[in-house]
Amino acid sequence: MTLLVGAPVLLPALAGCLYAVLGWRPATAWLGAVAAAGSLAAAIALAAVTADGPRQALGGLLRADSLSAFMLIVIGAVALLAMLASPAYLAAESAAGHGGPRAARRYGMFTQGFVAAMALAVLAASLGVLWVAVEATTILTAFLVGHRRTREATEAAWKYVVICSVGIALALLGVVLLHYAGQHAGVDAGAGLDWAVLAGHAAALDPGVTRMAVALLVLGFGAKAGLAPMNAWLPDAHSQAPAPVSALMSGVLLSVAFYAILRVKVISDAALGAGFTRTLLLAAALGSLAVAAALLIAQRDYKRMLAYSSIEHMGLLALGAAIGGRLALMAVLLHILGHGLAKSVLFLSAGHINLAAGSSRITAIRGLARRAPLLAGAFGLGLAAVLGLPPFSLFASEIGIVRAGFRSGAWAGWATGAALVLLLVVFAAVARHAGRMLLGPPQFSDAAGPDDPAGAVRLLPRTAALPLVAGLAAAAVLGVWTGPLRPLLETAATIAGVTP
Amino acid sequence: MNDSMYAQWLALACGAFLLAGVLVLWRRDLAAIVRLFALQGVALGAMVVVLGLRQGSVHLVAVAVGVGALRAGLLPYLMRRALDTPPPGNGTAGEEARETRPLVNVATSLLAAAVLALVAYAVSQPIVRLSPGPATQAVPVALTVLLVGFFVLVTRRRALSQVVGFLLIDNAITATAFLTTSGVPLVVELGVSLDVLLAVLVLQVLTTRMRAAFGGTDLGELRELHD
Numbered sequence: 201m202t203l204l205v206g207a208p209v210l211l212p213a214l215a216g217c218l219y220a221v222l223g224w225r226p227a228t229a230w231l232g233a234v235a236a237a238g239s240l241a242a243a244i245a246l247a248a249v250t251a252d253g254p255r256q257a258l259g260g261l262l263r264a265d266s267l268s269a270f271m272l273i274v275i276g277a278v279a280l281l282a283m284l285a286s287p288a289y290l291a292a293e294s295a296a297g298h299g300g301p302r303a304a305r306r307y308g309m310f311t312q313g314f315v316a317a318m319a320l321a322v323l324a325a326s327l328g329v330l331w332v333a334v335e336a337t338t339i340l341t342a343f344l345v346g347h348r349r350t351r352e353a354t355e356a357a358w359k360y361v362v363i364c365s366v367g368i369a370l371a372l373l374g375v376v377l378l379h380y381a382g383q384h385a386g387v388d389a390g391a392g393l394d395w396a397v398l399a400g401h402a403a404a405l406d407p408g409v410t411r412m413a414v415a416l417l418v419l420g421f422g423a424k425a426g427l428a429p430m431n432a433w434l435p436d437a438h439s440q441a442p443a444p445v446s447a448l449m450s451g452v453l454l455s456v457a458f459y460a461i462l463r464v465k466v467i468s469d470a471a472l473g474a475g476f477t478r479t480l481l482l483a484a485a486l487g488s489l490a491v492a493a494a495l496l497i498a499q500r501d502y503k504r505m506l507a508y509s510s511i512e513h514m515g516l517l518a519l520g521a522a523i524g525g526r527l528a529l530m531a532v533l534l535h536i537l538g539h540g541l542a543k544s545v546l547f548l549s550a551g552h553i554n555l556a557a558g559s560s561r562i563t564a565i566r567g568l569a570r571r572a573p574l575l576a577g578a579f580g581l582g583l584a585a586v587l588g589l590p591p592f593s594l595f596a597s598e599i600g601i602v603r604a605g606f607r608s609g610a611w612a613g614w615a616t617g618a619a620l621v622l623l624l625v626v627f628a629a630v631a632r633h634a635g636r637m638l639l640g641p642p643q644f645s646d647a648a649g650p651d652d653p654a655g656a657v658r659l660l661p662r663t664a665a666l667p668l669v670a671g672l673a674a675a676a677v678l679g680v681w682t683g684p685l686r687p688l689l690e691t692a693a694t695i696a697g698v699t700p
Numbered sequence: 701m702n703d704s705m706y707a708q709w710l711a712l713a714c715g716a717f718l719l720a721g722v723l724v725l726w727r728r729d730l731a732a733i734v735r736l737f738a739l740q741g742v743a744l745g746a747m748v749v750v751l752g753l754r755q756g757s758v759h760l761v762a763v764a765v766g767v768g769a770l771r772a773g774l775l776p777y778l779m780r781r782a783l784d785t786p787p788p789g790n791g792t793a794g795e796e797a798r799e800t801r802p803l804v805n806v807a808t809s810l811l812a813a814a815v816l817a818l819v820a821y822a823v824s825q826p827i828v829r830l831s832p833g834p835a836t837q838a839v840p841v842a843l844t845v846l847l848v849g850f851f852v853l854v855t856r857r858r859a860l861s862q863v864v865g866f867l868l869i870d871n872a873i874t875a876t877a878f879l880t881t882s883g884v885p886l887v888v889e890l891g892v893s894l895d896v897l898l899a900v901l902v903l904q905v906l907t908t909r910m911r912a913a914f915g916g917t918d919l920g921e922l923r924e925l926h927d
Contacts, residue, residue, distance in 0.1 A: 261887070326885070326887070326888065328884050328885060328887070328888030328891070328892075329887065329888060329891060331888075331891075331892075332888060332891030332892060332894075332895055335892075335895040335899070336895060336898075338899070339895065339898045339899055339902055342902045342906070343902070343905075346906065346909065349909060349913070350913070351913045351914060351924050352924045352925055354906060354909045354910055354913050354914075355910075355922040355924050355925055356925060357906055358859070358903075358906050358910065358919075358922065359922070359925075361899065361902055361903060361906065362853075362862055362866065362903075365866060365899050366850075366853060366866055366869060369866070369869050369870060369873060372873050372892065373846070373873045373876065375884070375888075376873060376876050376877040376880065376881075376884060377827065377876075377880070379877070379880075379881055379884055380827070380830070380880035380881050381830070383881050384830055384831060389885075390885065392881070392884070392885060393884065393885060393888060406826070406830045408825075408826030408827075408829065408830070409826050409827055409830050411826075412823070412826060412827070435925075435927070436925045439925075440925075495927050498927075499927065500927075501927075504927065
């Protein structure tokens with residue numbers, strides 16, 4: 201059992217060590233994908249064994265329940281897509297003159313360490329270890345954000361490390377204060393930060409101190425999840441990182457930080473009532489949606505457009521969590537998975553477009569549909585998915601959140617209504633930008649002429665098309681049939697929504 | 701250790717901790733700021749030693765030595781190394797080593813620190829009320845340093861000043877942890893220390909890259925990315 205619980209952390213960690221020793225070469229290029237596939241398999245097995253209760257490992261340091269298992273599936277799935285796309289991406293980067301073998305080795309080490317840290321975060325039984333793992337993701341991704349060493353990349357990496365570390369430091373103060381409140385509520389000193397134990401003693405927690413702790417935890421982990429008000433780092437970091445890393449950061453890292461908020465919410469709701477986190481999350485949700493809508497309207501850079509779309513979706517998750525209840529939380533969890541898949545496809549295809557066009561400005565891309573139909577198709581369908589169009593699963597989950605919102609009283613109805621208006625603005629803005637990029641006569645700012653027959657092939661090597669198609673297909677299938685995932689979603693949502 | 705001696709030594713350590721934090725706002729010379737930060741690390745270590753002696757806990761005294769070694773030894777050493785890296789080109793050495801144009805001048809900064817101390821006292825009332833005693837009554841001191849750290853972070857313009865601001869925040873959180881509950885569990889404490897150490901290393905490397913790319917470490921130059 202220990203091995204199974206530890207596998208999602210150990211496999212990528214091992215692959216990272218192998219990259220450190222062997223470097224990135226043709227023989228090891230697929231190692232990351234193998235590790236991700238193994239983690240995904242372990243996550244599915246864990247989902248099966250945790251269906252009837254949580255499992256512990258390493259003397260209680262790790263604990264897997266249905267919610268952790270679900271998050272591990274999301275991490276495994278997105279990591280698999282990103283790692284399948286990595287060899288082609290690195291080959292194209294080095295063909296374009298960026299980076300060499302050393303940069304590739306570092307890329308292998310850091311991406312694997314990053315995936316391992318995220319798996320540790322969702323498996324940690326202690327809020328303290330969860331915090332350590334989330335901060336470790338910041339450190340491990342810092343050099344990935346600065347991968348290209350340009351002025352832009354260095355600036356993005358600096359802002360990313362400073363803002364995220366400081367934001368997450370607030371969460372650490374929250375952890376410390378919650379520990380203090382726990383000690384005075386009779387929690388055993390050794391298990392002082394175990395979230396299950398804290399939730400069990402919630403009724404005895406001092407309300408004044410707990411309120412401060414929860415507010416700091418939501419604000420701190422919210423900074424890492426890209427929620428307003430501390431989201432300034434996100435568009436910079438996500439637009440400067442290599443495409444597969446952006447996919448991982450946007451697709452899962454944000455949700456892993458959001459997972460931490462869900463765990464805190466369980467403790468807080470039991471100690472202070474649901475109203476306190478609801479207010480905090482509603483403010484964060486509407487703030488994030490408003491920021492995303494405002495900055496998407498006049499957006500000029502398509503990678504930043506994707507980053508702001510992630511802020512929008514994190515806002516939706518916060519809205520769903522604020523509404524609460526099992527139905528809303530099931531929709532939230534499905535939304536995490538659907539957004540992870542669709543957003544990684546989008547960042548991966550944006551990476552290919554950027555490599556071909558040499559620019560990430562929206563105006564530099566015209567008529568992509570005629571020039572590179574497959575790439576344009578993946579990008580267009582990915583945008584359709586994140587805009588919440590059927591048949592993709594984000595349609596189903598957004599409908600779920602909205603329906604739950606209109607059913608839970610007047611405050612939720614008003615908030616959901618406001619969110620819908622902002623979503624319409626986002627829809628119009630993104631659709632307009634997408635139309636410009638995909639339709640019309642072909643035009644690229646690069647040297648290859650529009651009649652270059654090799655152009656379309658060069659735009660998308662076959663191995664690179666696989667993750668794009670697979671991700672979209674998975675998101676579409678989930679939209680019409682959740683199948684075996686449904687019982688997992690139900691138990692996970694019950695865990696995230698327990699209010700004694 | 702009897703009650704009054706405990707209270708006095710603790711107050712002395714906390715006073716030194718606070719003073720070092722506030723004086724960071726006063727000095728402009730980056731080397732002096734690093735020295736003040738090291739002094740604060742010593743005060744933090746001493747604070748934990750006093751708590752350990754009071755509880756008769758050898759374990760806590762050992763942790764105190766570790767905390768002191770990291771925050772008064774290793775981290776200041778790393779920062780001084782980042783400072784000593786010679787800048788490319790010439791003539792900017794003097795500019796580089798000083799906080800020449802902070803967004804808020806020194807006198808106003810010190811006044812702001814006084815206001816932040818009042819805020820810290822106000823917000824820490826629930827914490828003190830839960831379990832009054834000499835240690836928890838010193839929590840406002842730690843929170844003052846936390847707010848001063850934030851203030852340094854937003855008003856100072858050298859890369860190294862931002863690192864110091866971040867570390868002041870971190871020192872303050874560690875102090876809060878020890879003053880309220882004699883520390884978080886050891887696994888977590890070790891993880892947090894490792895994270896902080898690695899974060900400073902990452903920032904040091906990024907500072908070097910920033911010098912190479914921008915020709916300096918003035919954060920006002922970071923204007924490439926915007927909407």
